[in-house]
Amino acid sequence: MxxxxxxxxxxxxxxxxxxxxxxxxxxxxxxxxxxxxxxxxxxxxxxxxxxxxxxxxxxxxxxxxxxxxxEGQVLLLDQKSTTYMALIEHIGEIVEKGRLDPEGVAELRVLNHKLAMIGSADVIGQFSDVLRRLDDSTADQAISDAEQAQIMQSVAVLNYHMRRDLLGRIEGEDDQQVLQKIVANSNDLED
Structure with missing residues (x-):
């Protein structure tokens, strides 16, 4: 400047x-x-x-x-998108395995640091909720079906915040309605 x-x-x-x-x-x-x-x-x-x-x-x-x-904004958007997708896929793998192994924790730490660099405050805040749910769920070394549903519901809310961070506010779109639809879709898949 x-x-x-x-x-x-x-x-x-x-x-x-x-x-x-x-x-x-x-x-x-x-x-x-x-x-x-x-x-x-x-x-x-x-x-x-x-x-x-x-x-x-x-x-x-x-x-x-x-x-x-x-060009800087395009590169940042691309980096955000890549990190967000990697984070969602990694959490999905953890939930699918039903446990959190040391390699998974290490990758989660790296993704957490990447997220801290590029994520919005809402995304970082919601990710801490996902981490809290993962931590609670893996305390007994196994993730139950009910805990998987809770984690994925938390990830659905995280997806909403990621979407808002990437796309911004879309004119004519009701944020609460979009959030409800995303969570409802996640709940439908869990049922």
């Missing part, structure tokens, strides 16, 4: 210097224009070219900045 402000200041300074120099050159050549009328036209072309170059440089600088920001 600081570099961008410095670039704008340099371009603005160059523009001001070019305009002041152009003004004095125009005043000088205007006095000589009686003997050389072509000099006024040449000066105007020169000033126009300088102004065009400076304006184009400013616009290209802003366009480049916007493109870099856009």
């Amino acid at each position: 600081k570099k961008m402000i410095e670039n704008r200041q340099v371009i603005l300074l160059l523009y001001i210097v070019a305009m002041v120099a152009g003004y004095f050159a125009f005043r000088l050549l205007y006095g000589v224009s009686d003997s050389f009328p072509f000099s006024q036209e040449l000066l105007l072309v020169f000033l126009g070219a300088i102004a065009t170059i400076l304006i184009t440089a400013l616009l290209l600088n802003q366009q480049t900045e916007l493109e870099l920001r856009k």
Whole structure:
């Protein structure tokens, strides 16, 4: 950000210097224009070219900045999507196995750290609920069917928050209704 402000200041300074120099050159050549009328036209072309170059440089600088920001957002969205999908798949594997082995815990820790880097506050908060349910369920070394249903319901709510983080608020869509449908779909699959 600081570099961008410095670039704008340099371009603005160059523009001001070019305009002041152009003004004095125009005043000088205007006095000589009686003997050389072509000099006024040449000066105007020169000033126009300088102004065009400076304006184009400013616009290209802003366009480049916007493109870099856009590309960064696309990369972040891709990273979020990849991490979220890996997290859902890993929790699904744990629930399917019915137990949490040391390798699963290690992978869960890595995914937790990735999530901490890119996830929204809602996603991180809901993930801690999923972790709490997993911890409660694996205290006796096995996950019962009822505990699996509770974990998957918690994952359904997590999915809702992940969806909102990735897609944002969609106009015309009722958030509570979407959450209810996601949880209902999960409950239907558990029954």
